[in-house]
Amino acid sequence: MDLKELYQDIILEHGKSPRNFGKCLGHNHEAKGHNPLCGDQVQIYLKLNTKQKVEELTFEGSGCAISMASTSIMTELVKGKSVNCAKNIIDEFLNMIKSGSEIKTKDLTDDQKIKIMSLSGVKQYPMRVKCATLSWHTLVSAMDGNKKEINTETIE
């Protein structure tokens, strides 16, 4: 295990100054995520247009550097994508964190892939996986509009 792999500069930087933080105007979807083990909370605000495209995506909440950075990076990468495309990116991200699989999607540029892969070090720290994945699960819930609060203890 190497701490530098977990706490890469990009993660520390996003953790310190998260992008897309706050409530966006005109959001038409939202969802709440909660990690009862550590008290992390995240609220996702999503604006989908009539073509099911992510027009705005912001968040509020508090948590560790990993969770803040993960959420911040997620909002950057998913903004502008269609719901289908976003779900594909989320799947690939979750698989990367859980089983170390590669990011193959053509929907992300090389720079974006580097960004998402900066979170892959989390896989080495099983106790921290939920910090990284909470907001991604919460975004799925927001897109599906099922009003279900995401609780890290009840997701796989």
Place this chain on the structure above:
Amino acid sequence: MNIENIKSQFPIFLKKINGKPLVYLDSSNSSQKPLSVINRLDEFYKNEFSNIGRSIHSLSVNATNKFDETRMNVKKFINANSKEEIIFTKNATESINLVAATFGQQHIKKGDEILITELEHHSNYVPWHYLRESKGAVIKFAPINDDGDVIIEEFEKLITSKTKIIAVTHLSNVTGTIVPVKEIIDIAHKKKIPVLVDGCQSAPHIKIDVKDLDCDFYAISCHKVYGPTGVGILYAKKKWLEQLPPYIGGGGMISEVKKDKISYAQLPEKYEAGTMPTAEVVAFNESIKFMDSIGIENLIEHEQKLTNYALDKLRSINSVKIVGNPKNKAGVISFSIKGIHPHDIATILDEDGVAIRAGHHCCQILHERLNLNATARASFGIYNTKEDVDILCNAIENCRKVFDLK
């Protein structure tokens, strides 16, 4: 007293964590075990194992005697009046649940009040919440000040004619506050209200004298007192154990069973249904011997010096903030570092072999009161040294470096 010698009695400290010597600062969560306790478990299972109290054969007689010996020594350890007042449970949580359920069944009606404090661990709140749900009881929280001390005058004001029981921790697992439970018990008893003391954190760190405290109930988890997991203790005054209904029903807790009626066993068996954690109770006797071999005065002196040393050193680190500043504090230090989340602290410290806890430590009410989401916590056991504190402080400096804090 030679602490290095004490550390050498704990085999876990031979282990390396991430290539570094283990600095175990999570004893409030659970303590490590001395070799004598581990060997006793091993020996009992290898050469002496049998269930207790049920059979006539030699092994069972021996096991029953050994089980009883622990009970006698627990009685001495906490200065109870008789061994009938010592009930073995699964842990302090079960001990508190036992009291809440049986006392609640007999004494709590709709609108009755249960008084606890803002310091309580969830295990001294949730069992009472069950009575709020099932009986319509009201739970009141005695407030604490910013230092983490219970405000006794406010506590007193919350006692009314409807207060049926008071449940309070002896030592906070977050702020390390040693609560003046004797004073609280005096106040309560003047108004004829029984008091349960959650002694989970206090039992390994301060002298417990239930006769002197005059508490009605006292709960202990043996795994925090250098003992095996799976064993807890409920001390209760005999008058309560005689009067209250049984808790868990089954074998061992009955006197006579007929199709139309059942009578229950005498104390303490009335509250010990089913097969008990026999080997663990027997091995806990070694934990008491270990505590006795150090001597509670020596233990308190060592841990107090260590706590003061750690507090001074931690306070001198930029951006470290200690949670609470109680009048009397034991070796439990919760802290935060501005700009670093406790989970990140715990991960980075672990890299240096330093084991701390991060989170709300099962005290959400207290964290909410102090406007904190989560904290990092270093807690001491008898095996910790000043060197451990130095390594902790260096590891915190490393944290600050990783996060590029000035």
